[in-house]
Amino acid sequence: MxxxxxxxxxxxxxxxxxSAVVCKHMLQGQPALAGFVENxxxxxxxxxWCYLCEDxxxxxxxxxxxxxxxxxxxxxxxxxxxxxxxxxTVPAGH
Numbered sequence: 423m424x425x426x427x428x429x430x431x432x433x434x435x436x437x438x439x440x441s442a443v444v445c446k447h448m449l450q451g452q453p454a455l456a457g458f459v460e461n462x463x464x465x466x467x468x469x470x471w472c473y474l475c476e477d478x479x480x481x482x483x484x485x486x487x488x489x490x491x492x493x494x495x496x497x498x499x500x501x502x503x504x505x506x507x508x509x510x511t512v513p514a515g516h
Contacts, residue, residue: 428466433499442468442503445475446494448510456510468503472510 431441447456448470457473471479475493482489498506 426466431497431499433502436499436501439499439501440466440468441497442500443470443495444498444503444506445471446496447472447474448506449496455512457512458507458510460507465500468500470503470507 428440430438432438445456448458457476458470459473459476461469461471471493475489478489478492479485
């Protein structure tokens with residue numbers, strides 16, 4: 423594995439896939455639309471958080487301990503990431 427190789431994760435639902443990161447507010451159990459802010463467009467390093475996390479990040483002025491605790495970053499597979507994106511993206515015009 424080199425520095426450019428993607429990190430893999432064994433997802434219980436989707437198998438061995440490239441990993442991605444989302445905030446705890448976007449996990450499957452969250453029923454409310456949280457919003458979706460992508461922080462990387464690299465397909466081997468997908469990262470996103472919700473609107474509340476974006477607000478907290480701005481208030482904190484960056485990646486502070488308080489932000490990390492609020493965000494609760496979760497490692498998921500790229501399929502789970504795509505599902506979270508579809509579930510939490512605010513439709514255009516809203």
